[in-house]
Amino acid sequence: MEDKNNDVLSYTNQKNLIFLLIILMFVLVLIDINVLQENLDTQMITGSLLRILGGLVFIVIIYGLGHGHIFKFKNVSKALLIMIPAFIVSINNFPIIAFLDGRAVLTEPVYRVFLFFIESLSVGFFEEIIFRGMILVYLLNKLKDEKNGVMKSIILSSVIFGFIHVINIFNGASVNSTMLQIGYSFLVGMMWAVLFIKTGNLWLTMLLHATFNFFGQVMFYLGTVDGRYDQFTTVITIIIALLAAFHTLWIFRQIKNKTLFND
Helix, strand or coil, X not given: CCCHHHCCCCHHHHHHHHHHHHHHHHHHHHHHHHCCCCCHHHHHHHHHHHHHHHHXXXXXXXXXXXXXXXXXXXXXXHHHHHHHHHHHHHHHCCCHHHHHCCCEEECCCCHHHHHHHHHHHHHHHHHHHXXXXXXXXXXXXXXXXXXXXXHHHHHHHHHHHHHHHHHHHHHCCCHHHHHHHHHHHHHHHXXXXXHHHHHCCHHHHHHHHHHHHHHHHHHXXXXXXXXXXXXXXXXXXXXXXXXXXXXXHHHHCCXXXXXXXXX
């Protein structure tokens, strides 16, 4: 029987780590809200640098605690195949039909699209390290001996991921749009968590997160969109969402507690 004292992270260390994580995350968010009020280019560049720096700090901490194996770039081909439905969800997040018929128009210079893509990558990098690489892994270790421990870990980490988006209210978002974002962040968070557990590839999960943000926000952030959800877009989105949900459930059923993160 495995000695619990040999766990990669002791309960105390994990608790302290999560506390540090939350403090640093809020510090970075508050800096983003209160300081980056200059031009758009400065906001995107500085915000990206802060997130990358924060992510690197957490990577060092994770390696120091012996969890560095979650950063192995492994099973790439197999992981990509497993993640195809999730990448389709990301691409469909772009208002494709509205863009094709002129209802979605880019109003900012093209170079800002590249800056926004870099910013999206930094968000995916930073947030996946926190929510899947740290919080989810912590919960998986803590709940591994409980019944339905994996499911509880996925749900709880996704609840935290969704709820953290309430911060967007302080950035000027409406209550309704914030609640909507909390809801779909919870759902995609569960999908990303399942795919991360199945593939063990956090880097591709970061890319999923980044592409979901990029395609979903670029035209709203750097352009105008009039009537995103027409009839066809709504139907296509529902079909893709249902297929992705069934695929995620199928992947989840293949996961075994004893095979998690034992590399």
